[in-house]
Amino acid sequence: MPMVTSLHNQRNQPVSIMATFMQTISRIQAQRQLAATTSWQGDSDKDYQLPDDDEESQLFDTHIGPTLVGHIGMMPAPQPGRANNSCQNEDDEESQFTAIKSIRPASPFQPPSSINIQQHFNYDHSQNTPMHGEIPSATPTEILSAGLSYAGFDLNRQQHNKMSRRVVWFKAFYGVEPNTVAPFFVDLKNEYPDIVYKDCLMTMNWVTLYETYVVMSGRWKYCEEYIGSKVVEYGFKMRKVAMRKIKFELDDDIELGRSVDCTTCKVQEFRLDPSTAWFDYKTHSCGLKYETCLAIREPQICWISGPYAPSTHDITVFRGGTKNENKEDWDPSALYFKFKNGEKCVADSGYAGEPEKVVMTKDEHSSEFKEFLARVKNRQETFHTRLKSFNILGHRFRHGKNTQKKMELHKMAFELVTGIVQYDYDNGHPPFDVC
Numbered sequence: 001m002p003m004v005t006s007l008h009n010q011r012n013q014p015v016s017i018m019a020t021f022m023q024t025i026s027r028i029q030a031q032r033q034l035a036a037t038t039s040w041q042g043d044s045d046k047d048y049q050l051p052d053d054d055e056e057s058q059l060f061d062t063h064i065g066p067t068l069v070g071h072i073g074m075m076p077a078p079q080p081g082r083a084n085n086s087c088q089n090e091d092d093e094e095s096q097f098t099a100i101k102s103i104r105p106a107s108p109f110q111p112p113s114s115i116n117i118q119q120h121f122n123y124d125h126s127q128n129t130p131m132h133g134e135i136p137s138a139t140p141t142e143i144l145s146a147g148l149s150y151a152g153f154d155l156n157r158q159q160h161n162k163m164s165r166r167v168v169w170f171k172a173f174y175g176v177e178p179n180t181v182a183p184f185f186v187d188l189k190n191e192y193p194d195i196v197y198k199d200c201l202m203t204m205n206w207v208t209l210y211e212t213y214v215v216m217s218g219r220w221k222y223c224e225e226y227i228g229s230k231v232v233e234y235g236f237k238m239r240k241v242a243m244r245k246i247k248f249e250l251d252d253d254i255e256l257g258r259s260v261d262c263t264t265c266k267v268q269e270f271r272l273d274p275s276t277a278w279f280d281y282k283t284h285s286c287g288l289k290y291e292t293c294l295a296i297r298e299p300q301i302c303w304i305s306g307p308y309a310p311s312t313h314d315i316t317v318f319r320g321g322t323k324n325e326n327k328e329d330w331d332p333s334a335l336y337f338k339f340k341n342g343e344k345c346v347a348d349s350g351y352a353g354e355p356e357k358v359v360m361t362k363d364e365h366s367s368e369f370k371e372f373l374a375r376v377k378n379r380q381e382t383f384h385t386r387l388k389s390f391n392i393l394g395h396r397f398r399h400g401k402n403t404q405k406k407m408e409l410h411k412m413a414f415e416l417v418t419g420i421v422q423y424d425y426d427n428g429h430p431p432f433d434v435c
Helices: 002-037 055-068 093-101 140-151 155-159 163-174 178-191 197-209 213-220 224-245 314-319 367-388 403-426
Strands: 256-266 285-295 301-308 344-346
Touching: 140 155, 140 163, 140 178, 140 197, 140 213, 163 178, 163 197, 178 197, 178 224, 178 403, 197 213, 197 224, 197 403, 213 224, 224 403, 256 301, 256 314, 256 367, 285 314, 285 367, 285 403, 301 314, 301 403, 344 367, 367 403
Parallel strands: 256 344
Antiparallel strands: 256 285, 285 301
């Protein structure tokens, strides 16, 4: 029998707590209703407030009210001369059942019937169109504002943040600062008067983040089909203009004025042309190799060529042929033939075999000259890292339905990014000096 009583008390314990809880809420609501209907003596312009030391009211305001406003119905105020007996007696099972029943479960989520779009976008009310539908002029200020708006930063948020932070936001989506984009877009407009600046920014966003078309459609408000065709079309146009910044000639004739090296970018497998020739031992995956050449004493990209199969040796790419072939059979467009008599370049051990054209670190060199060569080679690697900060080169390339198309599209992306980096060199962000 005592065991039965103990179980009965445990079963009714939650109900008793709920009954006490409901009594507290009822008392607070009754006090507030009484305060609202009672004429108080004193200043008429002051609203009545419960005392600050009313712990029950403070608890209701900070915790209970916000949580239960949608779950507990408004309880009627006590009538004069009548006690609130709905939950007064803990032993009254009917009252306890009524108290529990009065707690309604949370209603399922109901989507709003309409959304005020003006809360999410800044509108030009004179034309009833979203602002920055097209950039009026290719100035850094216009490009910065429009680019951030396309990326999701509304004008109000832009105005409440300093310029340095806005530039960081812009660079995260487009790879370079607006001061670099502006002259690039001016050159694009001169070459292609019909281009749309928004699509140019969309293409730069594509090469920078290399997101899928589905993801990009949410940001740029275009369908995947439009985005896919437009970024490729604009990619080739922008590549053509950007490549004009690459020049082999130096401002000063220097015997040792350039550095050269190869870099490999990851791509998806060539399933229509499977071969170990596409394997890159550095990334342990399929890739494409490019040769790059930098000026040592000026911020200038002198040369890029490729793509090549990663199995092709660096010196073979430099020569345009193998050592077993006659020099007359080498590719005349190779970098080897670009150097005049007496000109040399700095390279690593992968270019051994051409001492008349290539300078490598040797034991007999002085410590100062060794340090100079090390800085030159580090500068070259820094350039490759800069290229791969654009995800289209740093991540695995996935475009192209066959081997030829994949190599064509990847070459377009590599040359476009190289040209963008050269524009960045020319507009305040050159590589570090070696001497």
